[in-house]
Amino acid sequence: MNHSIAGDSLGDRVRAVLQRIAEAARRSGRSPERVRLIAATKTVPIERIREGIAAGIGICGESRLQEALPKIDALGLEQLRWHFIGRLQRRKVRHVVGAFEMIHSVDSLELAREIDRRAGEAGLRQEVLLEVNIGAESTKGGIVPEELESLLPDLARLSSIQVKGLMAIPPLADDPEAARPYFRRLHELTQKLSTISLPNISLTELSMGMSGDYEVAVEEGATMVRVGTAIFGTRHG
Numbered sequence: 001m002n003h004s005i006a007g008d009s010l011g012d013r014v015r016a017v018l019q020r021i022a023e024a025a026r027r028s029g030r031s032p033e034r035v036r037l038i039a040a041t042k043t044v045p046i047e048r049i050r051e052g053i054a055a056g057i058g059i060c061g062e063s064r065l066q067e068a069l070p071k072i073d074a075l076g077l078e079q080l081r082w083h084f085i086g087r088l089q090r091r092k093v094r095h096v097v098g099a100f101e102m103i104h105s106v107d108s109l110e111l112a113r114e115i116d117r118r119a120g121e122a123g124l125r126q127e128v129l130l131e132v133n134i135g136a137e138s139t140k141g142g143i144v145p146e147e148l149e150s151l152l153p154d155l156a157r158l159s160s161i162q163v164k165g166l167m168a169i170p171p172l173a174d175d176p177e178a179a180r181p182y183f184r185r186l187h188e189l190t191q192k193l194s195t196i197s198l199p200n201i202s203l204t205e206l207s208m209g210m211s212g213d214y215e216v217a218v219e220e221g222a223t224m225v226r227v228g229t230a231i232f233g234t235r236h237g
């Protein structure tokens with residue numbers, strides 16, 4: 001898919017993505033307000049992010065901490081909210097807690113415990129999503145679906161985190177329809193697990209879908225899509 005459409009401004013592309021999200025939501029009988037756009041801003045300079053904000057971006061997703069912190073300093077936490085969407089190392093957790101409204105990529109109980117500890121020290125509750133390895137790919141991180149349920153009671157004891165839902169990146173494919181069965185399975189998984197009532201856990205969010213397949217993800221129940229290339233063009237570096 002070619003995302004560098006000549007002539008379209010960044011603002012046009014943000015508005016087009018927001019419109020496609022809304023249309024996909026309506027097609028599946030959902031309210032467009034239930035789907036949030038997370039602009040994936042890795043490698044995107046601050047000036048370009050500013051242009052995106054002017055066109056309607058309200059949340060940035062960053063996956064590299066070193067790159068994100070100066071951007072948060074420059075752009076602040078008021079006009080913009082920040083989500084951490086990349087792999088998170090335990091020793092970096094203290095920099096992430098508090099600066100990011102939500103961490104999408106909790107892939108182990110150990111990481112959740114560290115986030116809970118740091119959030120407790122900071123006197124706040126950190127919202128997190130559990131990253132699911134929905135394609136059971138050995139090269140990818142994330143919790144395999146079969147292990148999710150047994151982790152929940154341990155997560156429920158961590159009172160400084162709030163588990164808000166699931167996140168996943170399905171196996172890479174050119175055809176967006178290839179991702180549909182994975183998105184559907186994630187939605188079913190969320191519905192099944194949300195029947196279990198535990199403290200600090202309410203699985204209402206589903207972060208899935210990127211530039212190539214976000215409309216399919218919305219049709220299958222995404223509440224957050226993480227879109228980079230379709231807004232900012234092809235990344236270099």
Ligand SMILES: *Cc1c(COP(=O)(O)O)cnc(C)c1O
Nearest residue numbers: 040063085210211226227228229
């Ligand atoms: C970069 C990134 C995205 C966005 O990918 P695009 O294909 O550019 O839309 C989404 N999620 C994560 C975790 C990312 O790192």
